[in-house]
Amino acid sequence: MSGEPIVEADWVWLILGLFSLSGIIYSSINITLHLLHWHKPLYQLWIVRVLLVIPFYAFISWISIKFALLGLYLEILRDVYEAFVVYCFLIWILNVIGGVAQCEKAINNQMYMVHPWPFCFLPHVRLNESFVLTMKKFALQFVVLKPIMAFISFVLLLKGGNISDVCIPYVYVCTFVYVYVYIQSNNNNNNNNNNNNN
Numbered sequence: 001m002s003g004e005p006i007v008e009a010d011w012v013w014l015i016l017g018l019f020s021l022s023g024i025i026y027s028s029i030n031i032t033l034h035l036l037h038w039h040k041p042l043y044q045l046w047i048v049r050v051l052l053v054i055p056f057y058a059f060i061s062w063i064s065i066k067f068a069l070l071g072l073y074l075e076i077l078r079d080v081y082e083a084f085v086v087y088c089f090l091i092w093i094l095n096v097i098g099g100v101a102q103c104e105k106a107i108n109n110q111m112y113m114v115h116p117w118p119f120c121f122l123p124h125v126r127l128n129e130s131f132v133l134t135m136k137k138f139a140l141q142f143v144v145l146k147p148i149m150a151f152i153s154f155v156l157l158l159k160g161g162n163i164s165d166v167c168i169p170y171v172y173v174c175t176f177v178y179v180y181v182y183i184q185s186n187n188n189n190n191n192n193n194n195n196n197n198n
Helices: 010-036 041-051 053-066 068-097 100-108 129-159 163-197
Strands: none
Touching (some): 041 068, 100 129
């Protein structure tokens, strides 16, 4: 163990590989059981699509530890699939609730949503019909924006020669995505509050 970081040691990579393999096996069993007992396809289709993210993430994370440059390329694929999984999860939740109309009806029975600890100091979120539309809009913005940012990251990777040339712009790209979604959420909350006050 001359001067290499512990994360890059072969024995650590092997242990992490075992954890990744156990996640892949467990999720594969779960996916297989859903496919064998395909009784509620309206729900199970979306569940299987969400569950597929586990082997995808496990394998890419494991490879990224040992082969950092290859991991950056694989993380771009992971980001695109992550956007798809967010969409699938949104559709699954709406299906479980009974559709958008049923969700709006359930939300109308509540006035406000309190943030959990430690964010309980933030203002309460007003729940109404536009809340569901807003959440769908945020999810779809993420679904569209994340692959675009993944493509920009891919171009940055092709232009950069080594990891240090790529990592800093990649951090900027990721930060832009999350700051953009946050700004959009604040703008939309302000618009909803103004509409509710009128």
